[in-house]
Amino acid sequence: MGLWRSGFARDYIILAIVSILVCSLLSGAVALAVDGYLQNTVSRLAGDYGEYDCLIQVRQETKAAAAETLQDIVQKHLPGARFKEGVTVAGKVNYLFSIPKDKENEEVYENLRGWLQQVPGYAGLTYIIEPSVTAANVHPGVRETLRREMTALPGVRFVFANGSNLIAVLDDPLKAEEAYDKLNRLVERYRLLEVRFPFGYSLSRPEQAALEVEEALEHMWGAGKAKDVTVAEQDEEMNSFLTTLQEMKRFLLSYATQVEMELDQPGAVIAGDILTLRPEATGEGGGSGGETGDTERPVLARVTAVADRKATGIIEEGDVAQLIVAPQAGDNEAAESSPAQVQAPAQAAVPALVYSEDGRPLGRAEVKSERRQLMAAIDEGIELLGRLDVLAEEAEKAAAGAEETLKLFDAALLQLETLQEQVRQINEELTTKGNVNTGELLISALLTNLLRRVEPESDVTQLKDADIQGMQKQLRAMADQLTAISEVDLQLIAEELKRIRQHLPDLSDGEIGESLHLIDRYLDGQVLPGDRLQLLIAPEVDLEQSAALIKGVLEYQGVSLFTTPAATVSPDARTTLFNVLGQVRATIAGITAAALVILLFILDQAVLFSTWRLLGWRTGWLAAGAGALFLTAIYILCGAAIPGAGWPHVLAVGAILGLVMYWLAPRLSPVNADEVEAGLALGLSTAQVLREIVIPAGRPGLLMLLNRRRMVFG
Amino acid sequence: MRNMLQVCGLTKTYNGRPAVDNVDLAIQRGETVVLMGPSGCGKSTLLRCLNRLTEPDCGEIWFEGQAVHRMAGAELLAYRRRVGFVFQHFNLIQRLSVVDNVALGLVIAGEERESALAKAEAALARVGLGPTVYRRRPVELSGGQRQRVGIARALAGEPDLMLWDEPTASLDPMLVEEVLEVMEDLARTARAGMLIVTHEMSFAVKAADRLLFMDQGKLVEEGRPEEVLASPRSAVGQRYRKLWQKRYSLAGHNQGWRRILGAGAEKGGRSPVAL
Structure with a gap:
């Protein structure tokens, strides 16, 4: 290409070098400025390196009292320790706390949290010991072994436990990195293999x-x-919580009012549908049957299962009391006395009509409230206990009377036997006498007839056979039982039943349904x-x-x-923070580099791309190459590092950036085609056209600055 | 006489459609050739191909024995410096002053700046522009003045060949005359060969040594203006003849027409044409 042969290549290389250097310096400077600012801020907040050992957070409103208590703790446990108030963040004051060197040991650090519990408004403790290295989230199975091995590491003064972390306090800040590496190697020797069984699978041993x-x-x-x-x-806590929730769900389900529906047509509803229940009397626009608990608010039920024309569900809104038709008139007393759920009769099933949400009749339902029946049973039990005492007393009296009667009856029977014997003797005397008169014959016949009636299967004989003694014994046993009943503290039982009655959950059906719904929603996202x-x-x-x-x-x-x-190793808080700040700095440098490359392309490269496109040169690849080169070079030189972005990514982004700029170049930096044509017609080379015509008319930038020295008509 | 410019079989297509179709052309030093034809017939493309602002697809261009079609790099740049180009839209460089616009090509070609400026001023003077406009920017000039600067720029390098691409087409009719006068003067006096694309028939009749008609990329007719206009063979020629007749009969300029032809005869010694 003539352009490069005409000396423009050298111009472009100079431009590229200068651009890359300037942009790298700018990106680095911006990143360093941010880094410096953040480091200064950290030093202001947490003191100089090694100056303080921990941050104690205290609620702002108890600041004064906390300071006094801290002073007491210092005097009592840690003479020579000092603390100062730091920044207040989100209503919490941070006290910077320094432990004297001679007091620094694992015992002090492990006890410190306990001592600080007495500080009013105490809200937390963060160790910022420097130099130190932390093995975080150490598995309990390896904790003691690791602690021993950490303590044995060269340069480690002592190791103390902080929750599931082990913190190794070091001798020398300069050896912190070495200790960090060694601890890393130590921890790498342990890996935790977890063999997990699916939910519901239980190992017997x-x-x-x-x-x-x-x-x-x-x-x-x-x-x-x-x-x-x-x-x-x-x-463990989470498991317990989830198990409790499941039990709670089971309890509430057994307590929830069940709706058993008989549908007019099969398939009219599906599980999950919300249906409206109305009292039978008022359901079909009637209202003739009487007043219901609350006809304004609908009773909504959620379908839980469907089988052909039968469906079951639970009430999600409202209460079964709303479905019970109260006595029509003249029974105001009952209607006014107590809440619906208490006063409602303990019907085994309350009939209702079922409607869809949009009001279509779907069938009939029976609403069964176990809760309501249980309450009624307890009420009746209490009432029965109240009567049982009197009943037992009366029964005891009745038994005593019966026994007395039996005694009289027994005496009467004896007299009757004696009389019978006397009659028999008189009759015998009359029949054995030789000469008897008519009168005597008549008496004898009368007595014979009388004796025949008495013996042998007469009622009197049967009365004689009755087990009067046995009956008396039974009556005595019954009296003893009744005496025992009267000795039982029925009052106490009644009181207990009342207490149970009072402590039964006072929830409407809707509230139970809603609670079940909430538990389901929570359990949905949890796995036991x-x-x-x-x-x-x-x-x-x-x-x-x-x-x-x-x-x-x-x-x-x-x-x-x-x-x-088995554990994660991290350096002390400040080093960790500075590492993070370093990443922030590198990220800012990367972002700045990208922004500067875009600026560079808009100011300098776009005019070149625009000219190339005007001249019909297919140089998209060149633009992509330039983008990749500029961005990657600046990225490397300014020390940028965006997390997750490796060199291939940076190259690719640069190339894409170059192509986008190439595409947008005619709009970003339009070139006057007439002037270019005039230059070419005058015998100017492409490089000269760029130098004398295009670049001076472009946007001010490095290219224009560098071009000035090469221009004939500057 | 040896041809200064010789074109053989020049062809340029756009999207398969020929804009210049197998054109043969020759121009001698000092000859003024006017190229006419309907808009879009390929006149400007032919002109741009001649100095390689547009690359022809095939054909040969010879300039004083050198193969222009094979030129590249410095050789091509040197050739372009020997060919002055006057654009329809002036194509002046806006950031440069009038005199710098004219001197730019000279300085780039290696001329000392002072000398280049002196030549630029001379060229400007030749097109009737005095020192008052030297330091002005193009935007401060009238259309006619701008085109005269454009002509001065083409002239400054003392070219062997001048290519004019409809130099009056972008001008207000009031300003056309001032440019035409310059053109006519140059046509009379300049030693350079000239190929002028224009629709100004009066100029063609007055100043051209030869008139070419182009249609659909082809040169369809050529000859001395009075001959071509007197008995055109091509459809384009006949249309131009009718246009010419209409314009001058309506204006009652028969005398003027003869006078114009007479003026043309002054240069080429041609006799008036009886229409």
Whole structure:
């Protein structure tokens, strides 16, 4: 291309070098300025390196009292320690706290949190010990081992535990990086293998299973390459919470009012539909039957299951009391007495009419409220207990009277027997006498007839056979039972039943439905984890190769296997913060570089691209190359690093940027085609046209600045 | 006489449609050739091909024995400096003053700045522009003045060949005359060969040594203006003849027409044409 041969190549190379250098310096300067500002801010907030050891957060309103208590703690536990008030953020005052060097040990640091609990408004403690290295989220199974090994590392003064973190306090700031690397290498020796079973799967003997997996892995990878550290502490609270919620759901479901629907047509509803329930009397525009609890508010039920023409559901809004038709007139007393759900009769099922949400009649329903029936049963039980005492007393009296009667009856029977015997003797005397007169014959016949009536199956004989003694015994036993009943503290039972009645959840059906809905929504996003095994494994244990083995040992293919680091190593807070700030600086540099490249292209390159396009040169590739070159070079030189953006990305973005600029060039920097044509017609080379005509008429930029020295008519 | 410019089989197509179709053309030093034809017939394209502002697809262009069609780089630039080009839209460089516009080509060609400026001023004087306009920007000039600057710029390099691309087409009719006068003067006095694309028939009749008609990319007729206009063979020629007759009969300028022809005869020694 003539342009490059005519000396423009040199111009362009100079432009490129100058542009890249200037933009790199600018990007770097912007990033450094931001970095410096942020570092100064950090120093202002957290003091100089190593000056303070922790930040104590206290609620702002208790600041004065907190300062006094802190002073007391210093005097009592840490003489020589000092603290000063730092910044207040979101209503919390940060106290910068410094522990004297001679008091610094693991015991002090581990006790510090406990001492600070007594500070009024205490809201948290953050360690900013410098120099230090932290192994965060250390698995309990490796905590003690790691602590020992960390303590043994050269340059480590002591190690203390802070929750699940282990913080190693170092001797020398200059060795902090070395200690960080060593700790990293130490932690890399431990990986946590988690063998997780699906929800609902329960291991009968998890300890045995873990041991078997450990042995199998050791057999495969060598002794000491796996260690069972299964613990249940993680997520325990969440598990308990979710289990409680599930139980709560079960309880509420057993308590919820059930709606059993008989539909006019099969398939009229599906599970999840919301239907309207109306009292039978008023449902079909009637209102003739009487008044209902609350006809204004609808009773809505959610369908939970459908089978042909039958459907079941629960009430989601309103209450079954609204469906019960109250007595029409003259019974105001009952209507006014108490809330609907208390006064409503404990009907086994309340009939109702079912409508769709848009008012179409769908069928009939029976609304069964277990809750309501339970309340009614308790009420009746209490009433019965109240009467039972009197009943027992009266029954006792009745038993005593009956026993007395039986005694009289027994005496009467004895007298009757005696009389019978006397009659028999008189009759015998009369029949054995030789000469009897007619009168005597008549008496004898009368007595014979009388005796025949009495013996042997007469009523009197049967009365004689009655077990009067047994009856008396039974009556005495009954009296004893009734005495025992009267001795029972029926009052206490009644009181307890009343208490239960009072403490039964006072929820309407709608509230129960809504609670169930809320629990379902929460549980929807939560997974109750199943059983799991945790093993510490050596780095060389390959998960893919071990997976089949573990599944085989457990005789279950549905387990999920994954590994996580047993801990995460991070430097002290300031170093971490400065690392983050470094990333921020690098990101800002990257963004600035991109912005400057865009500016560079608008001011300088666009005019060149525009001219090339005017001359009909197909130089899109050149623009892409220029974009990639400029952005990548500036990106590297200014020390930019955008997270997730590697060199290929930067190159690609630069190339795309170049192409976009090439595409937009005629609009960004239009070139006067007539002037270019005139220049060419005058015998100017393309480079001369650019120098004398195009660039001077373009946007002011580096290109224009550099071009001035080459212009004939400047 | 040896041809200064010789064109053989020159062709240029746009999207498969020929704009210049196998054109043969020759111009001698000092000869004034006027090229006429309907708009879009390829006149400007032919002109631009001649100094390679537009690259022809095929054909040969010879300039004083040199193969222009094969030229590249410095050789092409040198050729262009020997060919003055006057544009329809003046194409002046807006940021430069009038005198710098004229001197630019000279300085770029290696002329000392002072000398170039002196030549530029001389060229400006030749087209009737005095020192009062030297330092003005093109935007401060009238259309006629701008075109005269354009002509001065083409003249300043003392070209061997001048290509004129409808120099009066963008001008207000009141200003056309002042440019035509310059053109006529140059046609009479300049030693350069000239190929002028214009619709000014009076100029063609008065100043041209030869008149060419072009239609649909082809040169369809050529000859001395009075001969071509007296008995045109091509449809384009006949249309121009009718136009010419109409314009002058309506104006009652028969005498004027003869006088014009007479003036033309002064240069080429041609006799008036009886129409």
